[in-house]
Amino acid sequence: MFKKLSKLACATALALGLPAVALAELPGMRGTQHIGITVPDVDEAVEFLVDIVGCEAFFSFGPFGPFEDDWMTKNLNVNPRAVIEVITMVRCGxxxxxxxxxxxxPDQNPNPPKNSDIGGYHIAFYVDDINEATQYLRENGVQVLESPHPLTGTLLEGMDWVYFLTPWGMQMEIVSAPDGILDEKQNNRNFWDPRS
Structure with missing residues (x-):
């Protein structure tokens, strides 16, 4: 299935305190370029991302399909009769x-996955002041789950987080770590941060 690292390579990585994944890399990989999300209403989703979150919409394109063959299955791993009505590209900070x-x-599940479901996910936005951002979301009618929580007792100590739900039920999160996280201080390495 996956090419396994040799026992010697794993032992060397552990002895040096390196994560084993540092020994393998997708050739030319630079980082995350985009995240695809499927929504029930693109206009509603883009309006939320632009007017509430503060993102910028770039352009839309589509449709793709319907195709008479199994192009959608072969290329996107979806039902062969699936149709992409529209795609809109949005950038957030x-x-x-x-x-x-x-x-x-024909086989679409209209319910977003929970974090506990296989394939479940969420998107987190970094904010400078989590309490101010939480209050802003609530004032704009966004369902925020509880209040910000610190991640004490973990290598993410120094970070606070809270989840919120989009109008279509997708889970999102805001996080803030104004003084950095414990892992960065203990291991002298930088976790990805949109401020840098």
Whole structure:
């Protein structure tokens, strides 16, 4: 399935305190370029991302399909009769773009996955002041789950977080670590940060 690292390579990495993944790399990999999300209504999603979160919409394109063959299955691993009605590209601050999809498909599940579901996910935005950002979300009618929590007792100590839900039910998060996180201080390495 995956090419395994030799026992010697793993032992060397552990002895040096390096993560084993540092020994393998997708050739030319530079970082995350975009994250694709499928939504029930692209206009609503883009309006939320632009008007509430503060992102910038770039352009839209599509549709793709319907195709008479199995192009959608072969290329996108979806139902062969699935159709991408529209895709809108959105950028949120200093981070990867979002590719916001509107699909229709005979086997489409209309419910977003929970974090506990296989394939579950969330997107986190970095903010300078998590309490101010939390209050802003609430004042704009966004459902915020509880209040910001510190990540004490972990290597993310120094970071606070809180989840919120989009109008279509997708989980998102805001985080803040104005003085950095414990891992950076203990291991003299930088976790990715949109401020840099």
């Amino acid at each position: 200093n981070g990867p773009a979002f590719e916001v999809f509107k699909y229709t498909s």
